[in-house]
Amino acid sequence: METKAVRLYGVNDVRLETFELPEIKDDEILVKVVSDSICMSSYKTIIQGANHKRVPDNVHENPIILGHEFAGDIIKVGKKWQDQFKPGQKFAQQPALNYKGSLASPGYSYPYFGGDCTYCIIPQEVMELGCLMVYEGDSYYSASLGEPMSCVIGGFNANYHTNKRNYDHEMGIKEGGYLLILGGTGPMGLGAIDYAGALEKKPKMVVVTDISQDRLDRAKKVLPETKMKEKGIELVYFNPNDYDDDEQALMDLTNGHGYDDVFVYVPVKDLAEQGNRLLAFDGCLNVFAGPTDKNFLANINLYDVHYTSTHIMGTTGGNNDDLIEALDLASKGLINPSLMITHIGGLNSAGETTKNLPNIPGGKKLIYTHIELPLTAIEDFKALGQDNELFKALDLLCEKYNGLWNKEAEHYLLNYFNV
Incomplete structure (x- = not known):
């Protein structure tokens, strides 16, 4: 062959x-x-x-x-x-x-x-x-x-939360919690937003950041806030450039609670460190994006690890x-x-x-x-x-599909080339 x-x-x-x-x-x-x-x-x-x-x-x-x-x-x-x-x-x-x-x-x-x-x-x-x-x-x-998509799902499934009563780990993102996706309007981030809406145990809020307004605008078009609202989730698209203190603005969205689950979708040191600072009690930070630098380092708050049970992990693949x-x-x-x-x-x-x-x-x-x-x-x-x-x-x-690729377009393309 x-x-x-x-x-x-x-x-x-x-x-x-x-x-x-x-x-x-x-x-x-x-x-x-x-x-x-x-x-x-x-x-x-x-x-x-x-x-x-x-x-x-x-x-x-x-x-x-x-x-x-x-x-x-x-x-x-x-x-x-x-x-x-x-x-x-x-x-x-x-x-x-x-x-x-x-x-x-x-x-x-x-x-x-x-x-x-x-x-x-x-x-x-x-x-x-x-x-x-x-x-x-x-x-x-x-x-x-x-x-x-299996990589996205694997990240959600691998996150975990603890409690002070025993040593059991509850797997998955926190139901009814605050979810933050940093650098999240690329293809994997959009998949993550979409998947959050398909969960039985949903977060109550999903906040998605990006410094590109063009990417944010496309995300709003293909995954509008109203669609997620119908699924019981408050979706917030957030451009850090719009705020003098973007970190405080992100914290304010949770009324000072912090984020129960944070995903870092771009391998940037500052984003990883910010995600760490924004964790709630027992918050889980998932370094999802794979760095190419084997010495990729970032500072973490070990005081919070000790006293507020924050934890950091990473996932690759599903x-x-x-x-x-x-x-x-x-x-x-x-x-x-x-x-x-x-x-x-x-x-x-x-x-x-x-x-x-x-x-x-x-x-x-x-x-x-x-x-x-x-x-x-x-x-x-x-x-x-x-x-x-x-x-x-x-x-x-x-x-016909809000500007998205679809099965009809695929069928037409393959038939056009006699595949």
Whole structure:
């Protein structure tokens, strides 16, 4: 089977190449990748190359396929797994494998297994760990975005609270509490706001900060305060630049109580320290955004740790249960992964997009691997549609959904390119 893939050879050495996949073994599965959403973690992989803890030391000789937020169709199943999987089924996959202590993961470690390709081979450890899942939904992008949503869900599930009566830890964010998301109008932050509204045990207030008014304005458009109010949550979008003392203003929103749960969605020292200062009694600070600096340090108030039971943790990725929950909520319409997506492109644009990801504004960049299309912002569809029938049609379909990507637009795009 021939495949076309974006492969990493070393630091900033990314190539789009066509090559032959080997015949699958009895314990492997061949899949057709249809969509892959690009993660900031892939950018970090490119700038670190073999220095990345998940990338093989010999990547310059045996390149790996980039991308780990992908979905598609099962094409061929090895004998070992034919009782569980069938050709033609849609699949989603959890890339956080942790197989027998190995850090190997798709998008970082495998020569034939990753998301930025047309076809790839899923190795046996993925099925053994239950990380390959049949997806019953009617869009591929929702399955791709199940992985980043599982990271959001994992963060919420991993937060915890204590009490003075015993040593039990109550897992999850505090019900009826104050939730603060610092730097929270990027794609993951929007996913977190949306997920908070889908919880049975909801916070009573969610405060989301960002210093970009453009990002705040988009967040208000796609996730308005009124929508969250209907779900019993007071949502507050907060620009620190609007206040002489933004920290005091944030504290005032809680009437001096502080925040029971704080998520730091941008790896910035000042934000982490501010989040620590804003914690309520027994407050939990989750350093969610992954830094690239191994010596990333910030000051914490140990007096509060001792006397007011504040605690600090971090999460990276989600587990199988988190992914199953993400896919289930999306299929039921209880969360909307489209909130994350701001750009669409083909495989030809995946490499350069990943290399330049921090410099491209907006949210998630969604790649359809069997088409050729320059990376294009959804907000630019209207202007491009004046001279291009494809973008004209996509603009009309997105406008039906408040300017968001959707299954109708995906179906039209894939049919247009005969995928």
